[in-house]
Amino acid sequence: MPGSWIVARPGTITGSIGVLSGKIVTGSMWEKLLFNRETIARGDRVLLESDERPFTDEERTIVRADIARIYNAFLRLVETARKLTADELAPIAQGKVWSGRQALERKLVDELGGLDAGLAKARALAGLSEKVPMREVRGPRRAIPPLAEPAPAAGWFAYLLEGFRLLSAAPALAVMEYLPGDLT
Incomplete structure (x- = not known):
């Protein structure tokens, strides 16, 4: 779950607990672009x-149940990590957004400050002296800035190609059911 101490700037946009889901239906778009897609499907769900059609009523019920299950599991994790009761957490959950200062008042963060305050607390929690050097570790640089990434459809296509590559590398020995068991 979260770190043992959370530092936020007073104006930081801090989200509370919320879970969203949905899908973009592109079926008619492909027809307008004169693409002919055929789907062969076997199985209930x-x-x-699929982006070809909206959810059926049954599928919408399944998605809502998934959202509720994930949301409730997340609430339990936050209750434990932030040492809040369910009654304390209820009014600040449900996907609301707070400033860093408001989040501190609601016990979603522990301290107001910037990078220096965060580093000082990390040193203290690790039992390190102020003289121990610290360095920033970053992940690999991205060739494409996040705002210039390909459209979601291109991302799904790349995902599909990767799936085909993996399937051609080795036979599937088992297929996972649609929904895994409880996430907790």
Whole structure:
């Protein structure tokens, strides 16, 4: 779950606990672009996440149940990590957004400050002296800035190609059911 201490700037945009889900339906777009797509499906809910059509009533019920299960599991984690009761957490959950200062008042963060305050607290929690050097570790640089990434459809296409590559590398020995068990 979260770190043992959370530092936020007073004006930081801090989200509370919320879970969103949905899908973009592109079926008619492909027809307008004169693409002919055919889907061969076998199984009760294999098309649940298909972009060709909206959710059926049954699928919408399944997605809402998933959202509720994930949301409740997340609430339990936050209750434990932030040492809040369910009654204390209820009014600040439900996907609301707070400033860093408001989040501190609601016990979603522990301290107001910037990078220096965060580093000082990390040193203290690790039992390190102020003289121990610290260095910033970053992940690999991205060739494409996040705002210039390809459209979601291109991302899904790349995901699909990767799936085909993996399937051609080795036979599938088992297929996971649509929904895994409880996430907790």
